[in-house]
Amino acid sequence: MDKFALAPAFLSTSEPLVSLKLCEARLQADARFPWIVLVPRRAGAREMEHISNGDRAQLMDEIIAASAAVRAIGAAIGRPVERVNVGQIGLKTPQLHIHVVGRRADDPCWPEPVWGRGEAVDYDPRTLEVAIAAALGVLKAMQAAA
C-alpha cells in the first residue's frame, strides 16, 4: 500500500483545518456555503467500501462532528445552517472524500445540491478567519475527546 497523500485538487480548493483521528478536515474555499471536506488518510481508498468497518464507524463520527462544525460556521457568520448535506461523489477527484455542506433556503443552489453548480466565491479574509475559528472550535474539541 502506498503512503497516503492528499490529492492535489484539495490543496487548491480548500484550506486545512485539522487532522482528525481518521480524516484530514478541510474548509472548502467557497464563501457561498459553510462546507467541510473530510479525506480519510487511507492510501488508495476511493469508496467507503474500501475502508474497514472500524474506519467507517469513525468516519460517521467525523461526519457528525463536521455537521456541527458547519453549523458553527453558519452561526459565526450570521447565516445559520438550516439543513446539512452529505455527499460522497468523487467522479472528478477519485480519492475518497466526503462533503459536509451547510444549506439555507436563501443560498444560491437551494433546493438543488451544490456540487458542480455555479462558481466558487472567494471568502474575504476576515470572514475566512471567522469561519476557520468556528470550525476549529468544534473539531478540536472532538480531537481532544478522542
Added chain:
Amino acid sequence: MDKFALAPAFLSTSEPLVSLKLCEARLQADARFPWIVLVPRRAGAREMEHISNGDRAQLMDEIIAASAAVRAIGAAIGRPVERVNVGQIGLKTPQLHIHVVGRRADDPCWPEPVWGRGEAVDYDPRTLEVAIAAALGVLKAMQAAA
C-alpha cells in the same frame, strides 16, 4: 414521537425492495442508474444528527449493503458499476433518506452528481424485474445475517 410513515414522494418515485434492520430500502424508478434509496424508520428524523449513534452505525452498514446491491444490479443488467455515489440531501423531501447510486463514465450525468439533473427514465418491465431480483439477492442476504 409520531409513528414512522414513508413520505409520499418516495411512493411515486421508487419501488419497495425490503425492510432492513433500520431502513426501508427502495429502488429508485429511474433506469438511467442503479439507484437505491434508504429511509431510516425513525419518525421525525431529517438529519443524520437526529438518529442515535447505534442507528448511525447500522445506517453505515446498510449503505455498504446498498452499495453492493447497486453493483449487483449493474452486473445483472450488463452495465457494471464503476463508482458508487452516496448522498444525503433532503431539500425537496425533508424526511431523512440516503441515496446510493451506481455510476459509469458513460452514464448521462457523469462526472456530475445525478440529483436534480435530467429526467428519470422508466424501466422496461423486464429490466425492472432483473434489477429488483439482483438487489434483493444482496439485501436479503444482509437481512438474513442480521
